[in-house]
Amino acid sequence: EDQVTQSPEALRLQEGESSSLNCSYTVSGLRGLFWYRQDPGKGPEFLFTLYSAGEEKEKERLKATLTKKESFLHITAPKPEDSATYLCAVQAGDGNNRLAFGKGNQVVVIP
Amino acid sequence: DTGVSQNPRHKITKRGQNVTFRCDPISEHNRLYWYRQTLGQGPEFLTYFQNEAQLEKSRLLSDRFSAERPKGSFSTLEIQRTEQGDSAMYLCASSVRGRQFFGPGTRLTVL
Numbered sequence: 079e080d081q082v083t084q085s086p087e088a089l090r091l092q093e094g095e096s097s098s099l100n101c102s103y104t105v106s107g108l109r110g111l112f113w114y115r116q117d118p119g120k121g122p123e124f125l126f127t128l129y130s131a132g133e134e135k136e137k138e139r140l141k142a143t144l145t146k147k148e149s150f151l152h153i154t155a156p157k158p159e160d161s162a163t164y165l166c167a168v169q170a171g172d173g174n175n176r177l178a179f180g181k182g183n184q185v186v187v188i189p
Numbered sequence: 190d191t192g193v194s195q196n197p198r199h200k201i202t203k204r205g206q207n208v209t210f211r212c213d214p215i216s217e218h219n220r221l222y223w224y225r226q227t228l229g230q231g232p233e234f235l236t237y238f239q240n241e242a243q244l245e246k247s248r249l250l251s252d253r254f255s256a257e258r259p260k261g262s263f264s265t266l267e268i269q270r271t272e273q274g275d276s277a278m279y280l281c282a283s284s285v286r287g288r289q290f291f292g293p294g295t296r297l298t299v300l
Contacts, residue, residue, distance in 0.1 A: 082231075110287055121193075121280055121291035122232065165231050169287070174245060175220065177289060179231030 080105045082180035084166050090186045091156050099151040099183040101166030109171040111149050113142050116163045116182065125164075156187045191215060193292035195281050201298045202271055209267045210295045214283030221264050222289060223256055224280040225249070232280055238264060271299045 081104045091097055103111065110129050114122035126135040128144040135142045139160060141152040151164055163184045167177040194213045202208050214221050219240050224232035235254070237245040240261035250256075253271075258264040268275055276299045282289040 112289070114291075119294075119296075121282075121293045124288060124290055127288060167231070175237050175284075176222070176234035176245060176247070177224075177232070178234070181229065181231050 080168055080170055080178035082166055082168055082178055084164075084180035084183050086183065087181065088184040088186075090188060091153070093157060093187055093189050094155050096152070096154045096156070099153070099164055099166075099185070101149040101151070101180060102147060103149070103166070103168045105168045105170050105178070107171035109169045111144055112167045112169070112177060113140075113149070113151055114165040114167065116165055122165055151183075153185070156185070158187045158189050161185055161187045193281055193283050193290055195279075195292040195295050197295060198293060199296045199298075201300065203300050204271060204273060206271055207267065207269045208271060208297065209265055210279055210281075210297075212264045212266070212281030212292060214263070214281070215285075215290060218283035218285045218290075219261065220284045221258055222282040222284070223264070223266050224282065224291075226278045226280055226294070227276075235266075268297075271297075273299045275299050 083102045085100045110127050113125040116122045126142040131146045139154045143150045163182040165182045167179040196211045221238045223235040226232040236256050238258040253269045256266045278294040280294045282291045
């Protein structure tokens with residue numbers, strides 16, 4: 079069974095204090111690893127898809143990287159509007175289309 | 190707005206009642222997914238449609254749950270004889286080329 083573990087569960091950052099979120103995964107042949115942002119009471123918002131080890135994607139203050147066992151989401155010089163829960167999900171390469179999600183990293187950026 | 194839409198956004202019902210949710214995917218997305226999310230957890234996969242065909246069902250989807258996607262357009266998720274444990278956010282997503290885009294969700298509260 080596909081498993082995704084995210085750490086830390088919660089993180090409080092001062093504005094401008096860069097940090098990284100970790101997503102460790104076990105999957106039978108990775109088709110893709112996805113990062114989403116979720117604000118309270120809303121649906122997840124797509125951020126990135128990574129397909130192979132060594133791949134990196136960037137968007138504004140966010141950068142996602144992928145190895146064979148884990149992914150990192152780096153937040154550079156965060157602002158209060160970056161406060162959200164960041165969800166990691168994997169899609170297996172066994173023909174199934176489902177996403178298996180972790181519990182999320184809850185990030186609070188303090189002004 | 191051409192995103193995924195879901196109705197209603199909130200539903201409060203009494204235990205034992207039936208409820209139905211609707212999802213309108215992004216036009217031309219032939220794949221549609223239902224997930225369930227409880228507080229502090231990531232979304233859990235329920236079921237998946239490609240066009241009008243229901244191709245995957247999670248074991249989480251008990252006999253009380255049924256989903257349809259007539260004509261491959263909108264989809265409905267019905268829960269019969271609701272239980273308090275059904276209280277959750279029900280999320281719909283549609284996809285093309287592997288990226289799943291989520292709607293705002295329907296928050297179900299079973300009293």
